[in-house]
Amino acid sequence: VRIRDENDNSPKFSHLFRAEIEENSAIGTFVTQISSTDIDIYSVVTYELEDDGFGIFRIDPYSGNVTLISYIDRETQSEYALNVRAMDGVWQVRTSLTITILDQNDNAPIFSRDHFKFFVVNNAIVGSIVGKIEARDADSGENGVVFYSLRCAQDRFTVDPSSGLISLSIPLGNYTNEVFICEAEAIDGGMPALSAVATVEITAVGDKIVVPRFANRRPYFALLAGSPNGTVIGQLKTEPSTSCMRVLTDDDRFVIDENGTLSTRSNFPTSEIGRSITLRLAASFEQFYASSDEINATIEVTGANLHPPKFAQKKVTLSVPENSEMLTIVGIVSAFDDDPGINGRVTYAVDGNDFGQFPFEVNVTTGVVFVVGPVDYERKEIYKFFIAASDCGVPPQKATAQVLISVVDQDDNVPQFEDDSITL
Known part of the structure; x- marks a missing residue:
């Protein structure tokens, strides 16, 4: 008895497929072979590639050989996820093919500008930072x-080979308005290495x-x-204003732009909730890089901001003697927030008064109302206005309370006759 085989079994892939190929490879380059059993x-x-292999790859229908049919550039796309079908005339199955594009050193560094210009005071000490040059390379x-x-x-002058920070290496002495022209070179780590040059102009001033x-x-x-990469954290301002602010802390998860916008360059998972991060920030005028103001900024990773602030009293009545001196304390408003951490941190502000020269202000952190x-x-006998309490969560929540301040009369006016003389 002969049993005739029927096509009652589908092809089977033994595993998912991965392959690598260098960018700029020649058309026709072999990538990998797809195989299955039946x-x-x-x-x-x-075999067949779905979506026609994006017009970049093809597969031989019988051998399963995958080859390159178009130019590939890692800087354009570094990985391709393909779906492969295997068919035996009755049955068909699918598997995935992931192709990683390997980098070649085909991009030279590019300076952020062709000509850098900095100033330095002539009595600067050796080691003083004069400026920073920066170049980017698109390769990986x-x-x-x-x-x-x-x-x-x-x-x-010397430059730190990694950071691009230029520093003074020899005292300038009495040089004033002297211009020093230097040539900067940026070179990548490829083999062979590629490079770029820029001019650096440094002026000594007194x-x-x-x-x-x-x-x-x-x-x-x-x-x-859980906020995505590129999330804006906050805004920083300087007086006078400048477009040259930078993060000094060695933490590339954060960046500050020319407008003072501090944002993320990474994701922060929920496992980091409650963690505080301190960043050292600097501001200077771009050409006077060495003379900068520095502060510490604190960033707290938080969960959802669930609760708004609540005032202890929604209507607060206060009084103040007229002619009170500047900074005289009138009273205090108080609000609380049930959220933990920075989400429960409350700040205060006078909310939308339109009195022109308004004589009262509130301390942003304590809620103390004082004369300004x-x-x-x-x-004016009575001032009626609102104070807002805002938390520091994302997004912030706000509550308001009405404040009435009665001005108490003082004997500060002498009597005046309606007429200078009276005839009886």
Whole structure:
């Protein structure tokens, strides 16, 4: 008795497939071979790439050989996820093929500008930071690592090969308005290495340099766990304003742009909730890099901001004598928030008054209301306004309380006759 085989079994893949190929490989380069098994005797298995292999790869339907049919660039796309079908005329199955594009050193570093210009005071000490040069390389791994060198007359300035920070190596003495021209080179770590050059102009000055100062000396920000890369954390301002702010702390998860916007360059999982991160920030005028103001900014990773602040009293009645001196304390408003950590941290502000020269202010952290302008009973007897309490969560929540301040009259006006003379 002969049993005739029927095609009643589908092909089977033994595993998921992965392959690697270098970018810039020639058309026709072999990538990998796809294979499967079919226990039916007479079945003929053929292969097919779904989505036509994105027009970049093809598969031989009988051998399963995958080859390159188009130019590939790792900087455009570093990995391709393909689906492969195996068919025996009746049955078909699918598997995945992941192709990783390996980097070649085909991109030279590019300086952020062709000409850098910095100023330094002539009495700066050796080691003072003068400025920073920066170049980027689109390649990955060692091919994308950039190193710096600097050539200057008399070697007055040197550059840190990794950070690009330029520092003073020889005292300037009495040089004033003297211009030093240097050539900077950025070279990558590839084999063979590629490089780029830029001009660095450094001027020695004798005048005192004005340094911008951060308006908020102790900024505290909340970062919601799970927020995506690029999330804005907060805004920093300086007086006078400057477009040159930077993160000094060696933590590449954060970046600050020319507008003072502090944002993330990484994701922060929920496992980091409650963690505080301290960043050292600096601000300077771009060409006066060495003269900078520095502060510490604290970032707390938080969970959801569930509760708004609540005032102990929704309506607060206070009084103040007229002619009170500046900074006289009038009273206090108080609010609390049930959230833990920074989500429960409450700040206060006068909410939307339209009185012009408003004579009262509230301390942002304590809720103390105090005098900041002239108070005159004869001009205004009662001030009615709102104070807002906001938490520091993401997004922040707010509550308001009404404040009534009665101005208490003082005997500060002498009697006046309606007429200078009276006839009886």
